[in-house]
Amino acid sequence: MRLFTAEAMRLADQKATQIGYPSLLLMDTAGRKVARALLQAYPNRRVVVLCGKGNNGGDGLAAARWMRVWGCEVEVYAAEGQQGDAKAMRQALESHKLTIRPLTDWQPTPGTVLLDALFGTGLNRPLQGFYADLVGKINQSGLSVVAADLPSGLPYVPHVEADLTVALAALKLEHVFYPHRAACGKILLAEIGMPPEALADESLPELLTPQALHALLPPRPGNAHKGNVGRVLVVGGYPSYTGAPALSAIAAYRAGAGLVTVAYPQEAAVVPPLEAVRLPVAGWSHAALKPAKAEAVAVGMGAGPSGKEAAKAVLELGLPTLLDADALHSETVEEFAGAGIPTVITPHPGEAARLLQSSAQEVAQAPLEAARTLAERFAVTVVLKGGPTVIAENGRLAVNTTGNPAMATGGMGDVLSGVIGAFLAAGLAPWDAARLGVYLHGLAGDLLARVGMLAHELADALPQARKQLAQGQVRPYWH
């Protein structure tokens, strides 16, 4: 499944028409789906539909007609000047003898539900004047609001704050990235009959779906033993940072690793889980790490100022490696890529900014671009953590669809490192290990989904998340 921009959606629309699918049919289906979703969410309420002059307004007019056909009480307020399909929808509605009032006449009426069909993907500048005031009036009305496709005004300010948004044909950036996603309320994706060919644009970012991720889960063979399902070496710790490598180790086991070894400076009071092999080292060196039995390494968690040295020692092992936290330095990442080692880096926006020599704010404002640039510049697989996390590798992008703000606590990143490390060790390619790891980590967070949860609790929820994914029980947030 792909993530669309407004422009990509316009091209998809065009493509559908080119290959012979009538655009009026798309609009009618869009209207019917929006109407049905609204009535399911708010049964037995009087509905007021606010329509703009573009195709988003056309969806609203179609929705109003369907609600009328189904016997609901509907009032419609619309801008003048519809063209093409939207004009046809206006005529179709008028043929049902429903009075269409001027948009300027609308006043909030208590107890009604609003259908916001003012603007969708065609908005090309912030709302001003009458429309900005109208959006203010909608938001202050306290009425329940259902948005057709997008809350009107997004991605700019002001915009409608919806309770429910029915995304049409595909999810757009605003349905996925915060803060815009918050303005959508609950999100439902409505299939409107678009030919699949029109939506299959491989140049767009992939949206991680349970179906796609299910297929990546490494099988657990009947003859599994701790040596053939993936062994992870966790390298980190420093006298003042002792928890991070232990959390990564727990997470690696919880994600399915057969054996986890934790290498840490002997002077650091790191307490690996009981199940882990301990490898205290007197200084970071290849010789010190060599005894560890592993197919992949996660390095940098809590390594403090010794992160670079730790990564150098890891480099010589030549194993697929995840670089996190204190191992995230430009020279280090370049060395790993230069040595041809399959490498995943997991920066948060601050660390990404350090690698890109920009600011955390710039990275957070344009995460897709930042992740893509990092992957190009360093020739590694990038996991840029955020709401949501973006994965990039060699020109391709993926956006995670699990996780929640309660996960914004210390140690969550260390857990993610352990999870991705486990999948690298199980033999997954960096692109697959990163996507599966990020998805499962977020899914475990969603199972708990309460402010105050701790990183080790999330790690403990990983087996349940994996089981749900394996059994096909995961419903994405847009269902």
Ligand SMILES: NC(=O)C1=CN([C@@H]2O[C@H](COP(=O)(O)OP(=O)(O)OC[C@H]3O[C@@H](n4cnc5c(N)ncnc54)[C@H](OP(=O)(O)O)[C@@H]3O)[C@@H](O)[C@H]2O)[C@H](O)CC1
């Ligand atoms: N995805 C699909 O396959 C389908 C989507 N549908 C729906 O169509 C809209 C997109 O429709 P479009 O007509 O392209 O755009 P809008 O309805 O969102 O708005 C366009 C009109 O708005 C005017 N405009 C733009 N910015 C402003 C502004 N800041 N203030 C006032 N007016 C503005 C613009 O006119 P200008 O000439 O002034 O720029 C347009 O008149 C999509 O979101 C779906 O809801 C189809 O129904 C089915 C297929």
Ligand SMILES: [K+]
């Ligand atoms: K809208």
